[in-house]
Structure formats: C-alpha cells, structure tokens
Amino acid sequence: MPQVVRGVVARAKGEPVEVVPIVIPDPGPGEVVVAVQACGVCHTDLHYREGGINDEFPFLLGHEAAGIVETVGEGVDHVAPGDFVVLNWRAVCGQCRACKRGKPQYCFDTFNATQKMTLEDGTELSPALGIGAFAEKTLVHQGQCTRVDATADPAVVGLLGCGVMAGLGAAVNTGGVSRGDTVAVIGCGGVGDAAIAGARLVGARTIIAVDRDPKKLDWARDLGATHTVNAAETDAVEAIQDLTGGFGADVVIDAVGRPETWKQAFYARDLAGTVVLVGVPTPDMTLDMPLIDFFSRGGSLKSSWYGDCLPERDFPQLVDLYQQGRLPLEKFVTERIALDEVEAAFETMHRGEVLRSVVVL
Ligand SMILES: NC(=O)c1ccc[n+]([C@@H]2O[C@H](COP(=O)([O-])OP(=O)(O)OC[C@H]3O[C@@H](n4cnc5c(N)ncnc54)[C@H](O)[C@@H]3O)[C@@H](O)[C@H]2O)c1
Ligand SMILES: [Zn+2]
Ligand SMILES: [Zn+2]
Numbered sequence: 569m570p571q572v573v574r575g576v577v578a579r580a581k582g583e584p585v586e587v588v589p590i591v592i593p594d595p596g597p598g599e600v601v602v603a604v605q606a607c608g609v610c611h612t613d614l615h616y617r618e619g620g621i622n623d624e625f626p627f628l629l630g631h632e633a634a635g636i637v638e639t640v641g642e643g644v645d646h647v648a649p650g651d652f653v654v655l656n657w658r659a660v661c662g663q664c665r666a667c668k669r670g671k672p673q674y675c676f677d678t679f680n681a682t683q684k685m686t687l688e689d690g691t692e693l694s695p696a697l698g699i700g701a702f703a704e705k706t707l708v709h710q711g712q713c714t715r716v717d718a719t720a721d722p723a724v725v726g727l728l729g730c731g732v733m734a735g736l737g738a739a740v741n742t743g744g745v746s747r748g749d750t751v752a753v754i755g756c757g758g759v760g761d762a763a764i765a766g767a768r769l770v771g772a773r774t775i776i777a778v779d780r781d782p783k784k785l786d787w788a789r790d791l792g793a794t795h796t797v798n799a800a801e802t803d804a805v806e807a808i809q810d811l812t813g814g815f816g817a818d819v820v821i822d823a824v825g826r827p828e829t830w831k832q833a834f835y836a837r838d839l840a841g842t843v844v845l846v847g848v849p850t851p852d853m854t855l856d857m858p859l860i861d862f863f864s865r866g867g868s869l870k871s872s873w874y875g876d877c878l879p880e881r882d883f884p885q886l887v888d889l890y891q892q893g894r895l896p897l898e899k900f901v902t903e904r905i906a907l908d909e910v911e912a913a914f915e916t917m918h919r920g921e922v923l924r925s926v927v928v929l
Contacts (some may be wrong), residue, residue: 569594569595569704569869570591570592570593570779570902571591571592571601572591572592572688573589573590573592573703573704574587574588574589574590574591574649574703574704574907575587575589575590575628575685575693575700575702575703575704575706575735576590576629576630576702576703576907576910576927577626577627577628577629577687577693578616578617578625578626578627578629579625579626580626581617581618581619581623582619582624582670583615583617585617585629585846585910585911585914587619587907588687588740589687589688590628590685590686590687590688590693590703590894591676591685591686591688592640592683592684592685592703592705592706593680593682593684593689593707594639594641595639595640595641595679595707596642596682596683596903597641597642598641598643598644598679598682598709598710598711598794599640599644599681599682599683599707599708599709599710600637600638600640600641600644600707600708600709600710600712600713601637601638601639601640601705601706601707602634602636602637602638602645602653602655602701602707602708603632603636603637603638603704603705603929604630604633604638604701604702604703604704604706604708604929605633605635605636605722605723605726605831605928605929606632606633606634606706606722606723606726606926606927606928606929607631607632607634607702607726607841607926607927607929608632608633608634608659608726608727608729608730608731608901608924608925608926608927609632609772609905609910609913609914609924609925609926609927610632610730610731610758611698611731611757611916611917611923612631612696612730612895613629613630613631613702613910613914614694614918615697615848615852615908616631617629617914619680620645620850622694624694624849625664625694625734625818626687626693626694626698627695627700628690628693628694628696628697628700628702628703628706629683629700629702629910630696630699630700630701630702630703630706630910630927631655631657631696631697631698631699631700631701631729631730631858631872631910632701632726632727632730632731632828632924633654633655633693633699633701633706633729633814633837634652634653634654634655634720634723634725634726634729635649635652635655635706635716635722635760635793636650636651636652636653636655636715637649637651637653637713638650638705640670640710640842642784643652644710644902646708646710646711646713647713647715647738648808649715650696651715651718652715652717652718652720652722653713653714653715653716653726654713654716654726654729654879654883654887655657655699655701655706655708655712655713655714655726655729656712656713656714656716656729656813656877656879656883657677657678657697657698657699657712657845657874658660658675658874658877658878658879658881659678659679659709659710659711659712659713660672660675660678660679660878661675661676661677661678661679662879663787664676664677664777666768668770672878673876673877674876675739677719678688678698678711678851679709679711680695680698680712680736680812681695681698681707681708681709681712682709683707683903684809685700685703685706685707695922696732696810698712701710702910702927703838703841703907704839704907705844707819709910711758714880714883715884716789716887717884717885717887717888719889719891720887720890720929721898722749722926723901723904723928724890724897724898724901724924725887725890725897725925726888727758727897727900727901727924728882728883728887730874731758731759731893731900732758732762732858732870732897732898732900733874733875733877733879733882733883733886734759734760734820734846734873734875734877735758735759735760735761735762735763735823735839735846735875736763736765736875736886737743737762737766737825737872737874737875737876737882738759738763738766738768738821738844738846738875739751739753739764739767739770739772739819739821739878740767740769740770740875740877741872741875741876741877741882742812742844742846742870742871742872742875742876743821743844743870743872744768744819744842745769745772745818745819746768746770746771746772746775747770747772747773747825747913748771748773748926749767749772749773749774749817749818749819749837750760750772750773750776750812750817750818750819750820750838751763751764751767751774751775751776751813751817751818751819751821751838752773752775752776752777752778752808752810752812752817752821752837753755753767753775753777753778753788753820753821753823754779754799754804754818754820754821754823754829754833754836755778755779755822755823755824755825755829755847756777756778756779756781756784756785756787756788756793756823757784757823757920757923758900758923758924759788759823759846759847759870760777760779760788760821760824761784761788761791761870761900761923762900763821763823763846764777764788764791764792764793765791765792765896765897766821767792768792769889769894769895771840772794773794774794774811774812774817775792775793775794775795776794776797776807776808776811776812776817777789777792777793777796777797777905778796778797778804778807778808778832779796779799779802780798780904781800781920782798783920784920787800787899787923789889790895790899791813791899793809796926797811799832804832804836805835805836806813807866808820809834809836812838812923815838815839815840816835816836816837816839816840817836817837817839817841818842818843819834819837819841819842819844820832820833820834820837820840820841820842820843820844821833821844821846822843822844822845822847823846823847824847825845825846825847825848825849825911826847826849826853827849827854827855829847829929830843830855830910831855831857833866833925834857834861834865834869834920835866837867839865839866839867840866840867840871841864841867841868842867842868842869843867843868843869843870844870844871844872844929845863845869845870845871845872846871846872846875846898862890863890867915869906871878873906896920899923899925900923901923901924902921902922902923902924903916903922903924903925903926904925904926904928905925905926905927905928907927907929909927913925913927
C-alpha cells in the first residue's frame with residue numbers, strides 16, 4: 569500500500585517551501601523505501617527552490633541523508649530491511665562508457681528510483697538529486713543506499729551524502745592531496761572545511777584557510793587549518809605564497825566557485841601545482857586570462873563533482889574514521905532542526921551562520 573508521509577516541497581520558483589503530505593509508492597523492482605532519520609540542508613536545495621537547477625517543480629527537497637531501510641522491492645539484494653544507510657546520488661551503472669573504462673566516479677548514467685513520489689492529488693514530485701529526503705520516508709534505487717556502521721549518529725554521517733563528501737573528496741580524491749603537501753582552500757563553508765578536514769586526515773603539512781568571514785576562519789582552524797587568511801583584509805595570493813616559502817601551494821581548492829576566486833587559486837599555486845574547482849559557478853560567469861599563463865605554469869586544472877567519490881568505497885571508510893575519532897564530522901553539524909524549519913534554515917545558511925543545519929526526524 570502506498571504510504572502518505574510529510575515532506576518538504578518547493579512548489580514554485582522563489583516561493584517558501586512547505587511541509588505537505590506526500591505519497592510514497594511501494595518499492596518496485598530495484599527500489600527501496602527508506603525511513604529518513606536525518607537530512608542536512610545543502611546550498612543545492614536552495615538552488616532548486618530558486619529555479620537555479622531546472623524548472624521541474626514541484627521539488628521534494630533534501631539529499632544529504634541517513635536512515636533505515638524499511639521495505640525493498642523485487643530483486644533487491646544490495647540492502648535489506650533494517651539496514652542503516654547513507655543515501656547517495658552516485659549509484660553507478662557499471663555499463664556506461666565511463667564505468668567501462670574503469671572510472672565509475674564519472675558514471676554518466678547513475679540509477680534513481682523509477683517510480684515517482686507524488687502529492688496527494690497525483691502531481692509527480694522531482695526529488696532533489698534523485699533523493700528527496702526532507703521527508704519521513706523516501707523512495708530511492710537500491711544503489712543509492714550505502715550501508716555504514718549502524719552505531720553512528722545519522723545527523724552526522726548523513727552529511728557524507730553530499731557537501732562533506734564533495735569537499736573532502738575534492739582534496740583527497742580529485743586533488744590527490746597526500747602527506748607533506750601544502751594546500752590552500754578558498755571559501756570555508758561546509759564544503760571548504762570538509763576539504764580542510766580531508767587534507768589534515770591524509771597528512772598535509774600546511775593547510776591554509778582563506779575566507780572573508782572571521783567566524784569561518786575560526787571554524788576552519790578547528791577543523792585542521794594550520795594558517796588562516798582573511799581575504800577581506802589581505803591579498804589571498806600573496807598571503808598563500810608567503811606561507812609557502814614564496815612558491816604557492818601544491819594544491820589550491822576553490823570552494824566558492826567565482827572567476828575571482830578561481831584566478832586566486834590559479835595564481836596561488838606552485839608551478840606544476842593543482843587547482844580543484846568544487847564551488848559551483850553560475851552560467852553567466854566567464855574567465856579572461858592570458859593563455860600563456862596556462863602554458864607556462866603547467867600543472868593540472870580540475871573540477872570535482874561530489875568529490876569524485878564512490879559511495880560504496882568512501883562512505884563506510886569515512887564513517888569508521890569518524891567513529892574512531894580520526895575525522896571530526898560532528899563539527900559540521902551546527903544545529904539540529906525539525907522538518908518545518910527548513911525555510912528558516914535557508915535564511916540561516918544565507919547569513920553564513922552555520923556549516924550545516926540538519927533536519928532530525
Ligand atoms: N562540486 C560539488 O559536487 C558540490 C557539492 C556540494 C556543494 N558544492 C558547492 O560548493 C560551494 C560551497 O558550498 P558551501 O555549502 O560550503 O557554501 P557556503 O555558502 O557555506 O560557503 C561559502 C564560503 O565562501 C566564502 N566566500 C564567499 N566569497 C568569497 C571570496 N570572494 N573569497 C573568500 N571566501 C569567500 C563565504 O564567506 C563562505 O564561508 C557552493 O558553490 C556549492 O554549490 C559543490
Ligand atoms: Zn556508469
Ligand atoms: Zn548537496
């Protein structure tokens with residue numbers, strides 16, 4: 569029997585989100601119903617509400633979640649009822665050209681549930697990033713469920729489902745940061761701070777946090793930055809060079825995603841160093857730079873989607889490191905809120921007051 573539960577829906581561009589009854593179908597072949605325990609509020613949810621992703625309203629928001637598998641459809645063997653899982657938006661297909669070339673982190677055909685969740689009048693919902701977890705229950709593909717240590721706090725480990733994984737993976741997977749490296753991170757929100765935590769985890773020697781907000785710099789230091797630069801007061805490029813023997817950092821991560829921050833990342837890196845763009849630019853943004861600089865400085869210019877993660881490889885591993893006290897994921901949870909406080913959490917996020925607000929069910 570389809571179930572009716574409460575979910576946070578964005579009905580139209582720019583309109584405040586509402587908690588409304590939504591209908592969850594019984595899971596079909598390969599599908600799973602998950603009872604959501606916690607879901608973080610990510611910037612991307614706000615982008616959806618503002619029509620910045622696409623126009624497929626109404627959206628069921630939320631995509632950084634953990635919960636318990638409730639029921640499974642035909643042919644599901646990857647998870648079973650009662651399993652504690654973190655949801656992901658990279659259920660790799662194994663068949664596309666990226667998967668076949670052994671690079672499933674670029675999978676071009678990831679799985680989502682086939683059936684649609686709906687409003688009570690039958691209107692189909694578009695789940696954010698194919699998840700839709702600001703809801704008591706959600707319907708996903710079995711591959712979107714990654715089992716992790718069931719004793720972990722869902723509000724904390726659910727954050728691996730998007731922003732924290734994106735930042736940490738930008739440093740460790742995409743940037744290839746390793747022991748002894750010098751790293752700079754521009755923009756120290758949840759994503760940038762996760763890059764900092766990742767750089768510390770793998771033993772980077774110098775980790776420079778750059779932001780315009782002193783509060784963010786305090787948090788960045790708490791998460792592992794060895795040095796901080798207030799970009800509102802100091803030239804970020806010069807400061808990073810000064811802190812790295814005059815050379816620039818081995819890896820610079822742009823966790824803002826604007827032309828000016830990307831340029832800073834480009835010039836603040838050592839010769840043959842790496843730039844990783846993880847912040848998301850808007851379509852109107854362009855770059856105008858001397859081509860010779862790209863040539864003469866060498867190195868590697870990369871972008872990072874979801875931290876180039878493989879959920880089945882990375883989530884259980886990172887949850888274990890968190891449980892062992894080696895990765896302070898709990899510091900990303902600034903506040904715990906109820907389902908009907910998501911709209912307020914967008915305001916708090918906009919004012920830069922949190923790393924993450926997490927809805928707890
Ligand atoms: N690539 C991915 O897979 C992925 C996944 C999730 C989020 N993101 C993106 O990552 C970016 C960061 O997300 P977040 O949740 O950390 O956002 P956030 O708003 O919490 O953090 C952004 C930080 O950048 C700082 N900042 C802004 N302009 C700056 C400047 N000119 N110089 C220095 N600092 C500046 C802000 O003070 C803030 O601390 C967003 O663009 C988001 O959409 C990307
Ligand atoms: Zn694939
Ligand atoms: Zn997200």
